[in-house]
Structure formats: structure tokens, C-alpha cells
Amino acid sequence: MVDENKINGFLLDIEHEYTKARKKHPPMHSAHEGISVIREEFEELWDHVKADTAHTDAAYTEAVHLATMAMAFALEINGKLMDYQKTE
Numbered sequence: 001m002v003d004e005n006k007i008n009g010f011l012l013d014i015e016h017e018y019t020k021a022r023k024k025h026p027p028m029h030s031a032h033e034g035i036s037v038i039r040e041e042f043e044e045l046w047d048h049v050k051a052d053t054a055h056t057d058a059a060y061t062e063a064v065h066l067a068t069m070a071m072a073f074a075l076e077i078n079g080k081l082m083d084y085q086k087t088e
Ligand SMILES: [Mg+2]
Pocket: 041, 044, 061, 062, 065
């Protein structure tokens, strides 16, 4: 299992990337727009896998982009949280 410091570092990278992205682009307007952005980021990461460069810094950055856009979809389009986080 990946250690907690690495997980926290990755989450910080996602937060930083999300803030940067939203200074450049507005929130996702629709599920179709969101999935298109996610697909684009997936393809950029997939290019690294096909080129056998998945262990490079550039591939890590694309993994952060993909996770960031997945988070944006979850929060901007869906907005639900997992059951364990819901309070009444
Ligand atoms: Mg990218």
C-alpha cells in the first residue's frame, strides 16, 4: 500500500491543479463536456503508457490532470458525497 505522505502529496497536487484549472477555465457545464475533458486527459496518460513512459514526471502530471478532472466531474456535475460523509 502507498504510504499516507504520498497520498497526501498527490491530493495536494490535485488541489493545486484544480485551482489552476479554474483560474483558466469555468466549471464544467454538462456531463458531456466533463466526460470529454476526462477522456482527453485519459488519452494523454494513455499515450505515456503506449510509449512506455508511465514512470516519468510527465506521466505523473497527466495522472494528476486525470484525477483532477474526475474530481471536477464528481463535484461540479454530480455533487454527491459518499454515504460515510453525509450528515443530517
Ligand atoms: Mg493533461
